[in-house]
Amino acid sequence: MSIDWITVAAQVVNFLVLVWLLKRFLYRPILDGIDARENQIAKRMSEAARVREAAEIAEAEYRAETERLKAARDVTLEQARAEAATERDVLMSETRARLKREQATREAERAQEARRYTNRLHQDGASALISLSRKALSDLSGETLEERIVARAVTRLADMTGDLKAAAGDSREAVVTTHEALADDLRRQIEAAVDDARPGTTVRYATDPGQSPGLSLRLGGAQLGWTVDSYIDGLQDILDDAARRKGHAHVA
Amino acid sequence: MEMTPDDTIVFVLAGFAINATILFTWIVMAILTIVSVLITRNLRPEVPPNRWRTTLEAIVLTIQGQIDEISARPDRRLLYFTGTLFLFIVTSNLLMIIPGWHSPTGSLSTTAALALAVLVAVPLFGISSRGIGGYLHSYLEPNVIMLPFNIISEFSRGISLAIRLYGNVMSGAVIGAILLGVAPFFFPVVMDLLGLLTGVIQAYIFAILATVYISSTTAPPDTQPESTTAKEQT
Numbered sequence: 001m002s003i004d005w006i007t008v009a010a011q012v013v014n015f016l017v018l019v020w021l022l023k024r025f026l027y028r029p030i031l032d033g034i035d036a037r038e039n040q041i042a043k044r045m046s047e048a049a050r051v052r053e054a055a056e057i058a059e060a061e062y063r064a065e066t067e068r069l070k071a072a073r074d075v076t077l078e079q080a081r082a083e084a085a086t087e088r089d090v091l092m093s094e095t096r097a098r099l100k101r102e103q104a105t106r107e108a109e110r111a112q113e114a115r116r117y118t119n120r121l122h123q124d125g126a127s128a129l130i131s132l133s134r135k136a137l138s139d140l141s142g143e144t145l146e147e148r149i150v151a152r153a154v155t156r157l158a159d160m161t162g163d164l165k166a167a168a169g170d171s172r173e174a175v176v177t178t179h180e181a182l183a184d185d186l187r188r189q190i191e192a193a194v195d196d197a198r199p200g201t202t203v204r205y206a207t208d209p210g211q212s213p214g215l216s217l218r219l220g221g222a223q224l225g226w227t228v229d230s231y232i233d234g235l236q237d238i239l240d241d242a243a244r245r246k247g248h249a250h251v252a
Numbered sequence: 253m254e255m256t257p258d259d260t261i262v263f264v265l266a267g268f269a270i271n272a273t274i275l276f277t278w279i280v281m282a283i284l285t286i287v288s289v290l291i292t293r294n295l296r297p298e299v300p301p302n303r304w305r306t307t308l309e310a311i312v313l314t315i316q317g318q319i320d321e322i323s324a325r326p327d328r329r330l331l332y333f334t335g336t337l338f339l340f341i342v343t344s345n346l347l348m349i350i351p352g353w354h355s356p357t358g359s360l361s362t363t364a365a366l367a368l369a370v371l372v373a374v375p376l377f378g379i380s381s382r383g384i385g386g387y388l389h390s391y392l393e394p395n396v397i398m399l400p401f402n403i404i405s406e407f408s409r410g411i412s413l414a415i416r417l418y419g420n421v422m423s424g425a426v427i428g429a430i431l432l433g434v435a436p437f438f439f440p441v442v443m444d445l446l447g448l449l450t451g452v453i454q455a456y457i458f459a460i461l462a463t464v465y466i467s468s469t470t471a472p473p474d475t476q477p478e479s480t481t482a483k484e485q486t
Contacts, residue, residue, distance in 0.1 A: 004258045004361045010274050011365030018281045019336045026288035027332055030312045033295045
């Protein structure tokens with residue numbers, strides 16, 4: 001067992017050279033490679049963390065947006081419900097008002113129709129009554145209804161001379177209105193009667209198709225009439241009474 | 253029977269006699285360097301590591317891990333030094349499986365050279381870490397009376413390193429040669445297997461002890477590695 005110091009020196013040199021060689025070709029490339037890979041992994045981890053964070057932020061934004069849309073939808077739905085309720089109330093009130101108006105219109109039309117019917121009935125009744133009266137007078141006494149009306153008016157004028165003068169005032173024209181034009185002899189009878197009641201008074205004749213058969217005389221403030229209206233009204237009362245009795249009978 | 257490869261002159265180069273120790277050392281150096289170059293030549297981050305590179309990385313990281321466990325101040329220079337010690341010794345010892353191989357670590361000159369390298373490295377690492385004043389002050393600890401004992405301890409470390417490695421490797425080779433003469437068919441194989449195991453263990457012990465010695469000088473005084481005593485007992 002001996003030590004060769006030249007060999008020792010050579011081995012020291014060899015060892016140092018080997019240290020340099022392994023440092024150059026082994027440790028440094030390996031460690032640098034590991035460091036580079038670790039850096040790359042760290043970079044990827046960092047990138048992954050950043051992407052994850054971005055994804056979490058996006059998720060949070062999406063959730064917030066969803067919540068906001070949900071809340072907006074609820075508000076919109078609630079608003080729509082309120083608007084629908086308001087619209088429904090408005091439509092209902094408008095419909096009620098329209099129905100009320102239509103009901104009033106129908107009531108008015110019905111009342112107007114009733115009035116027209118009553119007027120027509122009144123006219124038809126008057127016409128029938130007058131026709132019957134004319135026929136009865138003609139058959140039984142050979143006179144016309146106008147002759148009898150004028151005769152009655154002349155008689156009544158004689159009886160009412162005082163009242164007529166008081167009511168006539170200063171008027172010197174008497175207006176006689178009839179449904180149809182009077183015959184000349186009847187006109188002369190009227191003129192004579194008026195002149196007797198109030199001398200110097202002229203008579204003017206007028207016709208009114210809307211007036212009931214008969215005669216009306218107006219002198220100043222005096223208004224006299226001999227028409228079949230009262231009789232027609234009496235006829236109307238009779239018919240109404242008959243209708244009521246019929247209605248009661250139906251109810252019974 | 254030759255007890256050391258120093259006596260075997262292989263050839264003469266420029267007036268220097270190249271013995272088997274130096275030649276086989278060069279072979280080990282060539283093997284380590286060529287393998288390293290071949291494995292690490294295409295080492296780029298985008299290239300996935302293959303099995304050889306992974307193996308080399310595992311070896312380097314294991315050495316680095318051992319150093320990190322021992323040293324309070326892990327340093328890459330320490331990895332270069334003790335890692336090279338380990339790889340050189342373990343490669344030299346493992347190649348004993350090849351017939352005719354003379355392990356350089358079976359030469360007391362080689363182990364003395366490695367111990368001398370450690371002996372020089374210890375103060376160099378200590379001075380670079382703690383400064384020359386801090387390093388020299390460590391010889392006066394715990395008091396000035398201990399100065400000669402610390403110096404003796406420092407040199408005895410190198411001597412023990414050299415003798416331990418040389419004795420183990422040389423004895424394995426000698427015992428193998430003796431058994432080959434006595435029982436040439438069975439015992440030499442067993443002894444070679446045992447020699448491989450011993451070679452790896454000795455490489456590990458040598459590198460660990462070198463790391464412990466260097467770490468003990470680089471660490472601050474209050475953080476001396478606890479494993480120093482245990483490793484030295486090994």
